[in-house]
Amino acid sequence: MEGLTGSEIAGFVVGALLLGATVAAPRVDGFIASSQRRSLGMCKRCGDLRIVACPQCKGVGSVRKAGMLNLSMLDDLYESLGAEAKTDNLVPCTKCRSRGRLLCPECSKTR
Numbered sequence: 285m286e287g288l289t290g291s292e293i294a295g296f297v298v299g300a301l302l303l304g305a306t307v308a309a310p311r312v313d314g315f316i317a318s319s320q321r322r323s324l325g326m327c328k329r330c331g332d333l334r335i336v337a338c339p340q341c342k343g344v345g346s347v348r349k350a351g352m353l354n355l356s357m358l359d360d361l362y363e364s365l366g367a368e369a370k371t372d373n374l375v376p377c378t379k380c381r382s383r384g385r386l387l388c389p390e391c392s393k394t395r
Contacts (some may be wrong), residue, residue, distance in 0.1 A: 330388040338380035345384035346374040 285364040318328045326332045337343030 299357050307346050311371050327388060329390040332391070334388050334391045335385045336388050338377060338384055340379040341377035341384060343384040345377055345380065345382045349373045349375050 294353075321331050322328045327334075330336050341347050377384070380386050
């Protein structure tokens, strides 16, 4: 650490802050959206749509078949960077029965 200059250390700190902000952004966005829906008197989870995306398949309707070495997170990263999606190891989602959506748990228990 003796050979680092002040600007290099500042660069590392700024990089760490940007990485932290990138990781936290979806949660912050979800929190803000939920509070806005609540202030408008809507369901805080679905916004009175009465359906939510399936948490297992993320609204797609199919999930990757788990093999010996499950590298689905790596495949998801490649797809998010623009690579073509692999469809050879996809199976229908059992939680939502391939629909990709479920009834909102907040709305369905009150209505």
